[in-house]
Amino acid sequence: MSSELESESERERGIKRAKLSNEALEEGPIYCDIDSKHERSEEERLSEQVFSIPLILKEVLKYLDTQDLLRTSLLNKHWNFFSREVLRESKNCLAIVEEENSCRDLKKLNAVLLNSGTVPFNGLSISVPWSDRNHQCTIYADMSELLSNILGRINIKYLSIDCEQGSNCISVECIREIIQEKASSLEGLCLDKLPYLTRSFSEFIGLDLQGPWLPNVRLLEFPYELQEDDMPESVIKELVEASPKLQKLYGNINTECLEFIVPLKLAQAVKEFHFRPTINSLKTCLAFCLENPKLNKFRFSTSEEDDEDGTMFSEWRESCQNDVARIVKQLLISSGECLTKVAFDHLDLIHMTSQWNIPALKQVAHLSFMYSNGIDNREGYDTLRKLEWEKYFPNLKEVCVTNLSFDDMERDFYISDAFREGNSQFVCESVKKFCLTWSMHFVDARQIQMFKTIFPNVKEFYLKQSRQFVALLNELWTAWSDLEAIYMSVDMRPSCSNYDSVILGMRKEEATYLLENVEDLESLQIVSTKPCIFNLRKLKKFVIHFNHNGVPCLGNRSTSDSIFLSRLTGQLAFSRMPGLVVEIDRDLCKAKDNCHLAFNHLKPYVKFVECDDFCVSF
Numbered sequence: 001m002s003s004e005l006e007s008e009s010e011r012e013r014g015i016k017r018a019k020l021s022n023e024a025l026e027e028g029p030i031y032c033d034i035d036s037k038h039e040r041s042e043e044e045r046l047s048e049q050v051f052s053i054p055l056i057l058k059e060v061l062k063y064l065d066t067q068d069l070l071r072t073s074l075l076n077k078h079w080n081f082f083s084r085e086v087l088r089e090s091k092n093c094l095a096i097v098e099e100e101n102s103c104r105d106l107k108k109l110n111a112v113l114l115n116s117g118t119v120p121f122n123g124l125s126i127s128v129p130w131s132d133r134n135h136q137c138t139i140y141a142d143m144s145e146l147l148s149n150i151l152g153r154i155n156i157k158y159l160s161i162d163c164e165q166g167s168n169c170i171s172v173e174c175i176r177e178i179i180q181e182k183a184s185s186l187e188g189l190c191l192d193k194l195p196y197l198t199r200s201f202s203e204f205i206g207l208d209l210q211g212p213w214l215p216n217v218r219l220l221e222f223p224y225e226l227q228e229d230d231m232p233e234s235v236i237k238e239l240v241e242a243s244p245k246l247q248k249l250y251g252n253i254n255t256e257c258l259e260f261i262v263p264l265k266l267a268q269a270v271k272e273f274h275f276r277p278t279i280n281s282l283k284t285c286l287a288f289c290l291e292n293p294k295l296n297k298f299r300f301s302t303s304e305e306d307d308e309d310g311t312m313f314s315e316w317r318e319s320c321q322n323d324v325a326r327i328v329k330q331l332l333i334s335s336g337e338c339l340t341k342v343a344f345d346h347l348d349l350i351h352m353t354s355q356w357n358i359p360a361l362k363q364v365a366h367l368s369f370m371y372s373n374g375i376d377n378r379e380g381y382d383t384l385r386k387l388e389w390e391k392y393f394p395n396l397k398e399v400c401v402t403n404l405s406f407d408d409m410e411r412d413f414y415i416s417d418a419f420r421e422g423n424s425q426f427v428c429e430s431v432k433k434f435c436l437t438w439s440m441h442f443v444d445a446r447q448i449q450m451f452k453t454i455f456p457n458v459k460e461f462y463l464k465q466s467r468q469f470v471a472l473l474n475e476l477w478t479a480w481s482d483l484e485a486i487y488m489s490v491d492m493r494p495s496c497s498n499y500d501s502v503i504l505g506m507r508k509e510e511a512t513y514l515l516e517n518v519e520d521l522e523s524l525q526i527v528s529t530k531p532c533i534f535n536l537r538k539l540k541k542f543v544i545h546f547n548h549n550g551v552p553c554l555g556n557r558s559t560s561d562s563i564f565l566s567r568l569t570g571q572l573a574f575s576r577m578p579g580l581v582v583e584i585d586r587d588l589c590k591a592k593d594n595c596h597l598a599f600n601h602l603k604p605y606v607k608f609v610e611c612d613d614f615c616v617s618f
Helices: 042-051 054-061 066-072 077-090 102-114 143-153 170-185 201-205 233-241 279-290 318-334 346-355 373-379 408-414 417-421 447-454 469-476 500-504 508-517 567-572
Strands: 094-097 123-128 158-163 188-193 219-221 248-250 272-275 297-300 341-345 366-371 398-403 433-437 460-464 485-492 541-548 581-586 607-609
Touching: 042 054, 054 077, 066 077, 094 102, 102 123, 102 143, 102 170, 123 170, 143 170, 158 170, 170 201, 188 233, 201 233, 219 233, 272 318, 279 318, 297 318, 341 346, 346 366, 346 408, 346 417, 373 408, 433 447, 447 469, 460 469, 469 485, 469 500, 500 508, 500 567, 508 567
Parallel strands: 094 123, 123 158, 158 188, 188 219, 219 248, 272 297, 297 341, 341 366, 366 398, 398 433, 433 460, 460 485, 485 541, 541 581, 581 607
Antiparallel strands: none
């Protein structure tokens, strides 16, 4: 089993998935190694007596988050028992069945449960493998007994499902069994993905589900990230209508969903909302905002045409535009104390702050926006520098920018003459994390310098899936001098080049010569002729996640000792920066050491890790 670990304070939203180490899953917990010669004080003896009382210990443990409870469960059997009891009763602690090894994980989970007297889990997170990804489902003779034991040992209150494609794997049968036998006891359901073109959860699960078949579900969670295969509104409606006690609804809840949410009087349950206004939806949206929902996330965009009549927002009647402004302002006001993340388009961000007089978003710590360099080029100035950042985002900590190309024919509607004529320029000194995400459009690397001017105190830089990472790194070396961490997510093909020269600040020919002709690199002293990693004297962490291109490497071996980076960078840079930790996360194919992402030649200089997508996201 694998998993992720999040505390309540780290993520104020739906179903959490807790990771238990092998030690935490053992029946015999690890005891503290206490020096027998240590003479305990009166306070220590008194504390031991107090915590030996079950009622007191359990009440104290309830104040700990999931991660701390996992730690306290390793102290001794007494603490183990009550820590796991609190995990089951008060937290969301899910055993995770991974996509790649779902069959094996189910069998392993069954073995753990059979050998454990105290089970910490109160739910399951199941990822179903793709049927066309060479997954060979292991058929167990005792499959029914295996599933029966798992469902019998875990009081399943929370269920998370990720099934991107249809499959005959027993993990699907496990989901079916849970829904058939445990639906009435579920308190939370997370639906991350369903097979393409699925329009009904009942259709996916192969059961005839009618009426309020989720009678005790208080929390429903769907994916929030906008994708082409978003969760269909029909599935969201089906599950919402099946949950009469619903209190919290997370995910990409859009204007279409309000058509059934508002009549069900569930506006207060909605915690994440994507407002893409259409003329025909304004009445429902007004009714929704008048219920004063308390949103945690809010996304707003007017960049697309109205689906009904094909008109752009700038072409609407003024009364309809005013209704949209009223809805936005009311939602921001009602969510003022709990709204922490917002996302807007470039032009909408300008329009809202310069013409709509929106309230200050005092609790917003994360802003995502889609930026178009073409708008600034046509305007002839950096539009973002004219935004009053500290007025509208006084506590902003993270900014995530996606470079896109907008049709700027309507920019005169969004950008007023007063905005253009203003001479004031503003900065936002509170932002510590900055993320630039990949897009299909060309990214002008010089934008880094503009963002550095607006957000001068960035300590962590995230670059997500950019094909222009070389140009961006060259700009990054001279942007934020106090940068402490760089995180990159890169698509890497087998034919990729060597980039020692980019890290070391020298010409490519020089790097090639040194690599081919100098054996003793440890005693070699170099003088960089261009900006490089040495400019970042406070850099503590450099993490690179490599995405595989999807084509198996068998028969296409490309594992030379100079691919991407060589020992040149390892010895001349990484080894000479004692305060720097370099980590590489590789998406290896089945070729393993023969995969072009193996990077075995870098083992002396970097640490290979496995991590989730680390980029700041909305």
